[in-house]
Amino acid sequence: MNESCGSIVAFKLDGRVENAAKMQEVLTKYGCIIGARLGLHDTSKDNCANFGIIILHCCGAEDDMKGLVADLNSVAGICAKSMSL
Numbered sequence: 337m338n339e340s341c342g343s344i345v346a347f348k349l350d351g352r353v354e355n356a357a358k359m360q361e362v363l364t365k366y367g368c369i370i371g372a373r374l375g376l377h378d379t380s381k382d383n384c385a386n387f388g389i390i391i392l393h394c395c396g397a398e399d400d401m402k403g404l405v406a407d408l409n410s411v412a413g414i415c416a417k418s419m420s421l
Contacts, residue, residue: 340420341371341395347408347416350387352377355413359390362411366404369396394418 349359363370370392377388394401401418408416 339395339397341393342421343394343396343401343418344421345392345394345401345404345408345416345418347390347414348387349390349414351413352386352388355411358411359408359414362404362407363392365407366394366396366400369394369400369404371395 349355363373372393374391375388376390378385392404394404401420405416405418408414
C-alpha cells in the first residue's frame with residue numbers, strides 16, 4: 337500500500353441544493369484521508385448558485401483515492417477527477 341499526501345481531488349457539483357447531502361455522505365466516508373477541503377460557489381445578496389467547485393487535499397493509498405473519486409462520480413450532478421503531485 338503506497339500512501340501519499342500529494343493527492344488533489346476536485347469536483348463540480350451541479351444541483352448543489354438537491355445533491356449536497358449525498359455528497360457529504362461520501363466525504364464523511366473518506367473523512368480520514370481528507371486533510372483540507374475548499375468549497376467555492378457564486379454568492380451574492382440576491383443569488384446563491386446551485387453549483388459549486390470543491391477541492392480536496394488527500395493523504396492516503398492510491399486505492400482510497402480511486403474509491404473516493406468513484407464514489408463521488410456515482411452521485412448525481414458530480415464530475416470528479418484526481419491528480420497526484
